[in-house]
Amino acid sequence: MKKLIILLMYFIFISCSQKEGCMDSSACNFDDKAENDDSSCTYSEEYYDCDSNCLFDENLNGICDELEILGCTDLNACNYNENATEDDGLCSYPEPNYDCDGNCLSYNYECGDCEYTFFTEVPHSINILSGNNCFKNQDLDVINQIISLNNLDYNSPLEVGTQTWYDGRLRIWIAGNYFSGVNVPLDTLPENFGNLDDLRSLYLEWNNIKVMPESFENLTNLISLYFSNNGLTNIINNIGNLTELYNLDLGYNEIKTIPNSFAELTNLQYLWLFNNQIETLPNGFCNLNINWSEMDPAWYPYFAIGGNELCENIPECILNSSHFESSLDQFYYSFLVEMPQNCED
Template sequence: MIIEKYSSILFFLLIILSCERDSEESIDIQGCIDETACNYDSSATIDDGGCVFADQYCNSDCDYTHFESLPSSLTILSGDSCLYNADISVLDSIIRLNSLEYDSPLEVGTQTWYNGRLRFLVAGNYGNSSGVNDTIYFLPDNIGNWTELVSLYLEWNRISVLPDSFSELTSLINLYLNNNVLSSLPDNLENLENLYFLDLGYNELSSVPELICNLGNLNYLWLFNNNLESVPECMCEMDLDWNNNDYGGYPYFAIGANALCDNIPSCIAESEHFELSLDQFYYSFPVYSPQDCDSTSTAVNKNSLLY
């Protein structure tokens, strides 16, 4: 009886193991099974017909794609039309997230490429051909792929948040974000250590992170027409020209039309541009813009001309 009992148990175990083995053997994984393809999948057992191969025009480098035709809004300063796939993927993501109508990611705004990498992008919503053809509301998480981007123009959109990966744009020198709806800035903004020009005018910022004080190369900082009630004391340690204009008549620093009324760092309170902003539409002339410290203040006060 005992032998028969254990024989039955062993029999059922063998059946279970056999079923599991058959189940494992019957699982097919689709993917690219060509080892010479850029997207080769070593775990795949059945080819899905989606193998992608390196472009022969791009020295068989899987990271680049060759484009036969380029829009007139795109300029290549150096190199050929083999463009970096990771840069292209960000443009694709912007199109998808914001439901923009473009036939190609190369049509987004005005682009300048250098040796296959995106270096300049003008994507403001200006209502003309130099920017985007509709409003940008969201920036994708993969925007950090733009590691070689030098200048980024995103004015007149409706961007409310900068993704954390924005801090990975470490080559960025000029950043124009005026006339959006930003209410805060990421703490890791300090990683943009090459930033020279930062325009945050006409947003909805209620605060500025202390780490902005670590932007040692910053020469221009425009914070006018926001909702700032305080700014970090460490800003006085920044190497900014608090009082003067450049040769074009533009201030190096301006912070008018906020709500800075108490506990203001001395460098800012004593700045010649404490109550200065630029006209909203063209930035063509200075505007006298006092701080909103009186609830009875009228909109007229914020928009009276300096001269």
């Protein structure tokens, strides 16, 4: 019995002499000297280390990437999200002179109509033929889209090119890449471009615009369109909708085909298609009311189509035209140049 008591006391002594502590190596208080786990292990919260620092925080804002909430963080936006921790770039705002619910704020609006915006001052490049400093939002929105899409450095849509307005609508817009225009090349036109439906004259020369938006078909009041030197590759299928067109300059582009509706441009008097890649012309092309071979009093041709690839099945009116292989000099359009069709291949 005495020996049993001594042995029991020995085991108690041995047990009491073992160091207790946390023996889980993944715990924050892991003790590598502990010999007996005392269930005291503590662990970091999910997504954090033991010092309460985020394991992943790419933008270093103190919020772990896994806990970030994307949303609009602008208090002035219609879709502001008070729970968002990181802006998603998708903030939306009310239209000018409207609140977020689409209600008109006419009580503090100079023009008395939410469809227009009043400008206290306008640039010298603005010509107002009739009306006051109220400009239709429908037109301003298109120009703002152009500013955004092309990353232009303008503070107001009224600063873009030379503009002529009539009763709040844009009538003439000079937006070519030169001094009186935008003076910086445009690459893209927005799909809502057709909302400029009161436009009468449009100048877009010397830009880098490759595609004519389909909404161009809505420019039914357009009389003059100057779209040369752009690298333009297409003409919209419904160009025939532009029945008021009188002047059309599409020279020095990369156009390959002419749509069938082209024959519906019955008011067209000047048509310049030189220096493109046109291979064929649509049926009815000769029905256009154009003087195919004559010059106007200023010695400009009414028609010229040199420098294309018209080699076979050429309509008689074109083949017999004095300007079948004529072009204008590229930079100033000041004199005729001979430009044969490219039929080498």
